Amino acid sequence: MTADLSIPAVLSMYALMLVPLGIFLYLQLGVIRDMLIGMLRMTAQLILVGLYLKYIFQLNNPFVSLLWVSIMLVVANLSILNKAGLKRSPFFWRSLTGVAGSTLFVSGWFILVAIRPDPIYDARYMIPIVGMVLGNCLRSNVLSLERFYSGIRKNENEFMTYLMLGATLREATRPYLREAIKAAINPSIATMATMGIVSLPGMMTGQILGGAMPITAIKYQIGIMICIFTAMVIAALANILLSLPVAFDDHQRLRQGIFIS
Amino acid sequence: MITFENITLKVYQQTLLDGAYLHVAPGDKVVICGVSGSGKSSLLKCAVGALPVGGGSIRIDNLTLSADTVAEIRSHIAFIGQEPVLGADNVRDALLLPFHFKVHCDNSPSDKQIFQLLERFHLSKNILDKSCKRISGGEKQRIAILRALLLNKTIFLADEVTSALDLESKAAVMAELFRPEITLLSVSHDPEWITTCGRVVDLLNHQLAERGQ
Numbered sequence: 001m002t003a004d005l006s007i008p009a010v011l012s013m014y015a016l017m018l019v020p021l022g023i024f025l026y027l028q029l030g031v032i033r034d035m036l037i038g039m040l041r042m043t044a045q046l047i048l049v050g051l052y053l054k055y056i057f058q059l060n061n062p063f064v065s066l067l068w069v070s071i072m073l074v075v076a077n078l079s080i081l082n083k084a085g086l087k088r089s090p091f092f093w094r095s096l097t098g099v100a101g102s103t104l105f106v107s108g109w110f111i112l113v114a115i116r117p118d119p120i121y122d123a124r125y126m127i128p129i130v131g132m133v134l135g136n137c138l139r140s141n142v143l144s145l146e147r148f149y150s151g152i153r154k155n156e157n158e159f160m161t162y163l164m165l166g167a168t169l170r171e172a173t174r175p176y177l178r179e180a181i182k183a184a185i186n187p188s189i190a191t192m193a194t195m196g197i198v199s200l201p202g203m204m205t206g207q208i209l210g211g212a213m214p215i216t217a218i219k220y221q222i223g224i225m226i227c228i229f230t231a232m233v234i235a236a237l238a239n240i241l242l243s244l245p246v247a248f249d250d251h252q253r254l255r256q257g258i259f260i261s
Numbered sequence: 262m263i264t265f266e267n268i269t270l271k272v273y274q275q276t277l278l279d280g281a282y283l284h285v286a287p288g289d290k291v292v293i294c295g296v297s298g299s300g301k302s303s304l305l306k307c308a309v310g311a312l313p314v315g316g317g318s319i320r321i322d323n324l325t326l327s328a329d330t331v332a333e334i335r336s337h338i339a340f341i342g343q344e345p346v347l348g349a350d351n352v353r354d355a356l357l358l359p360f361h362f363k364v365h366c367d368n369s370p371s372d373k374q375i376f377q378l379l380e381r382f383h384l385s386k387n388i389l390d391k392s393c394k395r396i397s398g399g400e401k402q403r404i405a406i407l408r409a410l411l412l413n414k415t416i417f418l419a420d421e422v423t424s425a426l427d428l429e430s431k432a433a434v435m436a437e438l439f440r441p442e443i444t445l446l447s448v449s450h451d452p453e454w455i456t457t458c459g460r461v462v463d464l465l466n467h468q469l470a471e472r473g474q
Binding site: 155157158160161162163164165166167168171249250251252253 | 309310311312313328331332335336338339340342344345346347348358359361362363364365408412
């Protein structure tokens with residue numbers, strides 16, 4: 001079992017935050033308010049998650065778990081659109097389809113094909129695995145959607161030139177699609193290449209702290225990394241392709257009304 | 262043939278065209294004149310569906326511009342802007358770019374065709390390996406026109422295409438674009454270009470008016 005942290009022990013961790021606080025004050029960075037809000041939100045959200053995860057794990061009901069997964073997917077989807085600078089209404093269902101499809105497919109594969117827990121819907125596997133895959137998909141989708149649409153906006157003459165030369169919408173958007181996918185996956189490729197040497201991944205560290213054998217933790221880590229990477233690539237591609245019909249008009253012109261002004 | 266019928270065009274809430282008409286018959290050479298910002302370039306962009314019109318209709322040959330025909334119209338027309346975008350790293354890739362698209366993939370030009378056109382435009386073969394970022398504005402304009410000719414296009418929308426050219430290059434470009442089989446709708450401030458065009462149309466007070474009529 002992991003050694004529990006007492007309340008004073010957790011508070012001692014907050015004391016460590018005085019160091020960045022002092023640096024921000026010295027540099028007059030103007031981020032102290034944001035940092036404090038971020039800290040408070042993190043604390044409140046994690047306490048709440050701790051409380052209802054305990055409840056969800058105890059209940060271990062597949063419908064309750066799926067409801068929680070659905071909430072996670074919707075919140076992630078809204079966050080993706082917001083951070084990518086895209087309006088919610090035209091893209092909500094399309095983006096949700098891409099994120100949910102990719103996340104559930106690879107998480108399902110990991111749980112149903114590789115882990116096969118008993119019962120198969122065990123919330124202790126379902127929730128953390130979906131959460132890890134989704135969290136990474138969120139980051140990569142923000143990058144890919146933002147890079148894709150900003151690439152076309154910045155290079156509108158080039159994009160229109162492709163159309164004038166006879167390209168279909170898919171052909172004309174392909175250079176920006178390539179750049180967007182690369183931007184989304186490059187950080188993960190770099191992370192995978194240095195994993196275990198430069199960084200000890202969170203899931204593995206957590207399992208080892210929780211008392212698991214390192215070799216078991218490593219096997220899970222390999223599984224989750226492949227899941228994350230696959231889901232990121234599928235979601236980045238699916239989200240861009242699914243967004244094309246609403247982002248461009250019937251003459252293949254980029255609609256300016258899709259962006260958050 | 263290009264026909265604009267009762268065209269209304271607004272860009273950023275500003276009216277540029279209000280019920281404008283223009284007919285360009287096959288082989289016609291038309292130049293549109295007007296003050297800067299009057300909407301000359303926008304009119305050309307409308308013809309290829311790059312800008313949405315507020316009302317009226319545009320016909321290219323027998324096709325009325327719509328969502329169903331825009332792709333076919335774009336494959337018929339060459340649009341050359343003031344600062345052409347070549348869309349590739351080097352000149353050779355830029356020339357061959359449209360032949361990677363499904364609509365043109367069976368019509369790739371031979372090296373001989375490319376070399377002949379380069380010669381007619383007073384460009385050396387060495388330019389093919391140059392980076393598009395390292396060639397001059399005038400070279401870009403000629404490469405863009407050359408690319409359109411490789412696609413066997415006969416309708417040209419040309420927006421100030423001689424603005425960056427020296428006299429010799431301009432003569433070469435004009436010799437190509439003023440061939441009888443080419444239908445040319447252009448925008449230019451160049452006196453020689455305007456004189457050579459058979460028809461001069463003024464864009465004034467949001468209307469198109471043929472000079473001399």
